[in-house]
Amino acid sequence: MVDGQLVAELVEKYCTTRGYRYSYGTAGFRDDASRLDTVMFATGIIACLRSIALDGRPVGVMITASHNPASDNGVKIVEPDGSMLVQSWESTATDLANLLSSGSAEAIRQKIGQLASSGSGVRPRLVVGRDSRVSGPRLLQCLLGSASSLFQAQIRDYGLLTTPQLHYPTSRSLSMDRSVEEEDYFVDFSSAWNEITRLHDVEGLPCAGLVVDCANGVGGLKIHSFIPRCRVLSGTTTVINDNCSDAESLNRGCGADFVKTNQRLPTGIKETDGDSRLYCSFDGDADRVVFYYLNEDSKFQLLDGDRISALLAYFIAQLLEQSGLRSVLSMGVVQTAYANGSSTKYLQNQLNVPVTCAKTGVKHLHHEAVSNYDVGIYFEANGHGTVIFSDRFHDTVGSQTQDSLATKTLRLLPQLINQTVGDAISDMLAVLAVLSILKWSPSRWGKEFTDLPNLLNKVIVPDRSKFIATDQERRLTSPAGLQEKIDEAVSRFRSARSFVRASGTEDAVRVYAEAATQEEANELSAVVSRLVLESC
Template sequence: MKDFNELLSRNGRKGHKWISYGTAGFRDKAIELQHIMFRMGILATIRARVVKATIGVMITASHNPEEDNGLKLIDPKGEMLDPTWESICTHLANISDEELLNAINSLIKEKGVDMKDEANVYVGRDTRSSSDRLCKAVIDGIVAGEGSAHDFGITTTPQIHYMVLCVNTNGEYGEPTENGYYRKLSEAFIKLNGQNGAQVVSNNYVPSVVVDGANGVGAPKAKQLKQFLGNSLNMEVINDGNGVLNENCGADFVKVQQRAPKDLHFEVGKRYLSFDGDADRIIYFYKNSDDGLFHMLDGDKIAVLIASHLKQLLTSAQIADIDLCIVQTAYANGSSTHYIENTLKLPVHCVPTGVKYLHHRAQQADIGVYFEANGHGTVTVSHTTIDRIKQVSNDVTLKLLTFIDLINQTVGDAISDMLVIETILRSRGQSIQEWDQLYTDLPNRNIKVCVKDRNVVTTGDAERKCLTPIGLQDRIDAIVNKFGVHSRAFVRPSGTEDAVRVYAESTTQEKADSLAKEVAEVVSELAESVPNK
């Protein structure tokens, strides 16, 4: 390996903290991550040779505080890393410097890798102060692995996913550059909405949005997008990088706190939205003209809007037998599931929490729509479905194909999702308040219960049922029954800390709060009584 010892010496392991690769990749305090970045740079070159394609590395901690950072590896189709490689990442990240070279050579031998093969790696980073230093460590690793690094600098996470897919399809999906990304999305948006769409008010739709950029990478990228959109959409960007990343702003803050971000003059009649720190989540919100209160439209409302629009287009195109479904997790609001099944008449599939599960299940359908309640989601369309749509040539199918071009199918993308949502609202002449009135969310509450060992709690049925400790699910069922119809609760172990997450919903906020509190008390009692595994 090229200059291995020299590069290792400046990216050596400084402590003994164990860090795992999970759904969000690696994520921790930035000071803990330099050696991991170097090792993942090397691993990226090995993975690229195994799959014989370009792969990606994104340095970000998404909605986490500024002092955190992290890393995600991106596979050839722009998807998340093959789950079977997560344990390999974790192993390489946590062994000693002295063991590293032998471990790498063993992996090379096990995978049958020819290190003379080319290995191309696309690298992007968010705006955190630590990201530049950590990016250099990744590139050191790519150099040590004798690969070629293409450093895209500051990008959103979805842009790197997009560009990896583009380069691996030889440009069929799009041009593998940041400007190529803006051109593809803006051209589709303008084609659907008109070059001067911002001057046209359609019924109750006003073509103007206020974007909360979370003081992250999404803010400057939204401003760059404006140059490509021209007069097709009015866009004002706040929290544009002059403040602290994700501090009292951004999609996660709005979703969890259920209130508007800082530095916002909150007015009736305006449509607001928030990105998270790396611009892969989006949450809409507004001030209600009836009660003057904050109202939020999260991932569930977004999924319903998009799926209903796709169903309408497919029906108009007379190809309504396409397998269109929505994929949710247990955190999806019960009212959304009821509306999808009983009003939209579409199938709903529930999977465990985590985008990798949602994305995989969505890909099994002709068209799969998935959004976590936190606003992270997208639409996947199979190649055979696109071919079939192309065979039915009419005005509606041309509109449908252009609409598909507006979607970043690789991963949840706040910028792409914003353009998709604005297109649908304009086509319907709807205000955000009218969109919100599709159904009424059931009041809900999330609680975190700290425990000695989260592993004593295990779940099944897509995390909706508790398997252990024995008796916990029976206790939960008994509590839920006290609160009547439309009430439910579930628990699941945290993926990142020794805690158990409790989710509850009911017909009033008071009931939801009480239900969550009672379930949390039972979780604390039973989890603490079980010996550590």
């Protein structure tokens, strides 16, 4: 039985934000850090209950707001297999956070007592990490306040980590006969890189060098521990925007979201004539990466998540063909509605690779990839994604008697790619390995297909919940009549499409527009944005 007086004291101490309504987004809670103490206290309870429901298996908790401004923060809950919290528990987390925020003292005591008592007999295990935001330590204490005091949870606090690094020990804790250390992450992925580059006699990158923009986030701290372990990279890589100790510089004028959204170079890189380097940008917690280069006219050229998917699909399809397994193992790409239409046509028509569309959020893409393919490649256009290899893939490739170069490479790829979650460092290595093996320059990669011009716009609305979508978020069912108006607008432009999707973290909607020219895409975006505002 939980002590009601203890519950009251803990709520009084840690849940100072009252009367605020919280919403669970596509990857967890995210908001201004000053309002998250109540959410973190609730998360400690939910994470412990999830661990208890899984007989004490470790559940991960990552305190981060990814690409958001430095003043924000948030939290992600990670399943023992490294995937995101199962959707059926999201409503439980939301309901508890809102009860703690707006419920009566008696209702809160009863609910927490009921939840905590249901876990008697099993001690929960939590794996905890945080990014470099200054609000992280304070919010961690709110999490520990409920997890330790109400559940006596066994907690391993790894301190500053990238989000993928937190997923790593969460998923490995039960498979190793000792505690999982951060060093294991560095060793595993650098060893895979070294082995695959030696196998293919890679002695240099197919460009003048690599420049990594770390968004002044925790990835900047970790990349310096990683690069020296990697052959070829240690002498050819420049790291910029790696000052995670300057809180206000996080994601400011740099990082994957800035580069993708603004279609421009981040702070720290200047346009240089004849520059043949490859650039990449992480986001604040290093679970996204986008690439780019400067063409012969010193013009910025983006290589986003669509390009990463296409590159990996091209390469893996080749390996399967060379190994005689193309017809044996299924391979496909999972995209969201934000994927450029040209990338979809390239995959389907030129590579003969099936494409599935999923709702926005890697938890949805991950599910589709696992459910449909032996090799499931998924990347959101923002650079968040990975490749999933099924048990059938491992059994089939492992049983091949002909140990060809292609077969050996297929065995190594799953070791190089972090399959639990999108990982900027691991994905960067996979892209660099493929480009080096194919001997493709950045411009060669960029010329595989031509993107349709597009624009992603944010429209602030009074209530985003009114915008309800179907067909994997490509069509609206509410507000009534708005979709028909969007369809009519789209019909006036060439090679056009547009859709409206409610934000998962703020009262805003995203308007995506695509057309034959940038001028038409911009005009279509403006028309649809105006229609959205008129419907409010």
